[in-house]
Amino acid sequence: MYDADVIVIGSGGGGAVAAKELAEKGLKVLVLEAGPFYGNKKWPQPNSERGGEWSSSYHDLDVNIYKRIYNRYENNMNDVVSGVFRFGPADRRRSPWHRIQRQRGEIWQLSGVGGTTQHYWSQSPRAFPSAIDGVWPISYAELVPYYEKVEATLPVNFSPTTPKEELFYYGVKKAGWKLNPTLDVVTPGYRPNPNAILPPNENLMNPGYSMEQLNEMEGCNLQGHCMNGCTAGPSVDRIAKRGTLVSYVPLALKTGNVSIRPNSFTIKILTERGPAGALHAVGVRFRDTWTGEIGELTAQTIVMAAGCVESPRLWINSGLPDNGWVGRGLTNHCFDWVGGVFDERDLLNTIGFPAVYPYIGHTSGARVDIPGTGIFQVSCLSPGLMSYLTYGFSEAGYAAFSHPEPDAPWDLRGRVIGPQLKALMENYSRTMTYLLLTDDETRYINRVEVDPLLKDENGPIPVVHYTPSAKTLQRRDRLARYACESLQAAGARTIIRSDTPFAFQLHLESTMRMGYVVDTNCEAYDVKRLFIADNSVHFNGIGGPNPTLTTQALATRTADKIAEIYFS
């Protein structure tokens, strides 16, 4: 009667986990993904030819196709309009799918199998317990076994040290932060990042192996392309950086119970009313992004994992009941970004290297956690991305026009352009940059809605509004001070605070919140048999830590709940 036991909408950080966990319980799962499937024999030219329809076999995965597409060139990979990584259709001749932002900012979300984990930096910290206990409708202890399962599956381990982490540790220790050797952070301190990246290849330092050989072997080779497309590994499922395309998706396919259909944008949740009048989900309607053909599929249970923008959009465009909280309560860690420029001689004295080498190692390898405030983490990118995040992207306008701040631990605040930009960029290899993640207060006014007039081929398009609270901004200022003081302690000669636009959206969370739109099992209150397994079910911004691991832990738990409630 049904096409499957479960349909999962979206194959990113959450959807791929739900699919694998459900399939391992013996359930038949169909996954619909709006974007392309990279590294699969069914789609040898995924950005220019339609290719196949479904992939159901682990043996479809092809590392040569994967490495051809993931070519690591930053503009080719990460251009938001036309890159391999963008939120848009597989066909790169076409424009991306538009989201309306009427403020400074950008939304870094990707379509495609693996979703945004294709370019995430693999940071996999747990939530701060203080942001969960007594706040969420479930406890931190309830999450711990699921955290452990995901950490072991990805797997997660602490980042290795390279010169930039060495410099980070030197600065934060001098600034007074203490080592925090834990996964459960209850006190402030520094630690290497718990990252979903395989440990370094054990032969990395052995000159008997060439880099080309090492790149075909298992283990991280510190190539520095976490964001531009990691290629270290002998097969798709052994690539070092563990986005779900290379971790949970191969495991899901290995069960033999999962079929994935990329290039399929879900445009409607289909529902029926039961005898008692309650609404329940029975299927989905989707649009083939190459042919425009509309298909429908049915299942006993639907899991929506389209992300924090598309899940509420899909809900609204499906005409499902709105209890006032659909799309509401968006949090985003209200980022900031700071950088320190160092002198070669100082670096030789402190860490024994003449440069920071921002292009070597994990993109982000170490952090200071401050529960109640947020996190700052060393995060270094290739020059195109680094230049714009550090000098070109600001809520504060131009540094040249900003008011002097004599007591601030930064020299420049805001955009830097002209000859001064060029002089700073000449020092790219001696510049260490940090991403700051704020414990973001949840506000009802921050939201995803759909435009009343504008549509794309998939229906009315999303509008994303985000304005931080005064408390969030105080925390962000505090973080910027801590971060810049540690750069001063490390010996930076020039310190830049970009004052990143508030709506630079990387860690969107909590637009379909647990306790408001979904219950503690992540099943929608108003539509039975409809579950959500992405960042949108978070009750809040989990205190500031990167959200993916928590989404993956919850998706694992949700799979258990689905099996228990509907398939036991």
Added chain:
Amino acid sequence: MNGYEEGIALQAASIYAAQMNPCIRETFCGLAALIVPNTAALPQLGGEQAIGAVELHVQQYIIWELDHSLALMSGLSLTVFPLAAPTAQMLNSAAMQLVARGWETCPPNPALWAISPFAALVPCDRMRVLALLEQLQFDLELLPPPYQHDGGYVKFVVDYLNRAVMFGNYSEWPAYGPTRLDTPVCRRLYGFPIGWRQAGYPGIADGYRAFLGFVLYIERDQGGYQIV
């Protein structure tokens, strides 16, 4: 892509470049030169460092990006709305408003004024135009759609213009040479990107022998773990 297809692609790219009208081209040259100028006149930024965004054709990158970023349903079909022309018009309207109010610090270049008022301004006045635009200090009625009366969108795009020039300049995009305006899957690299050389980035690499050890490590066995 075979040689024949590559030929078609190159032709399409050169037609696209030829269609850029002088006003749009000069306006975005003015933007690119403001953000990443040629610095041959500055001894500390001479040699290879002197090359600026205009020599790297970054103005074409901005035009291409703006013209390919927005597709919406219009009537029965999905329609691409090119944004380079209205965005250039917005910058020029703002430049004219700056001058009409007497807020410029130097007289604009008369030779360029008729083509692009924005490009005719000296760099610090161009920066002033962008700053005042994002502060919504100009009459938004005088801006073209989609920016007219949409201050939020003006803020978004002015911020975007700054970072897009930097990303164009300091990424590998200029090295796509004659294929740079082509559809992305047809672009080919011609040499090492100059922006990467200016930054001292060695380019993409398979790996680095830079492992300095672990501060912490997770050891797992039979379902448990230990931090060492």
